[in-house]
Amino acid sequence: MEYICSVCTGAYILGATGLLDGKKATTHHLALKVLQEKYPEIQVISDNKVVHDGNIITSGGVSSGINxxxxxxxxxxxxxxxxxxxxxxxxxx
Structure with missing residues (x-):
């Protein structure tokens, strides 16, 4: 399987492409609210450092990239x- 991954606010780039439409995702804790407002079709998860939905994996802040x-x-x-x-x-x- 091929994966598309993002770290921190890289989720904004995936959101802009539509790849996160209808999917669960996360980003840096200070950017969660803006991600949800900007891309309401994303189910933003705030209590996980790593979120895997389909072939897309997103992570919170920079250190969450290691996770x-x-x-x-x-x-x-x-x-x-x-x-x-x-x-x-x-x-x-």
Whole structure:
């Protein structure tokens, strides 16, 4: 499967393309309200760092991009690979 991913306010770019229409997504916590107002067809999720809907994965602030990357590794290569990657980069996930 191919994925489209965004970190932080990159969700605005996906919103502008229409790729998030009818989907769940997230963005930086200070940008959630504006994303919802600008693109009301998106179901904005405020309590998850990573949101996966179909082939699109969005993440909150910049550090949430690491969470999303590890999530993506787990989706493609499995939990063992994600855990090993997190340990290698000294990230608790």
């Amino acid at each position: 999303m990357s590890l999530y993506l590794v787990e989706q493609i290569l499995g939990k063992t690979a994600a855990d090993r990657t997190a340990k290698t980069i000294e990230f608790v996930h």
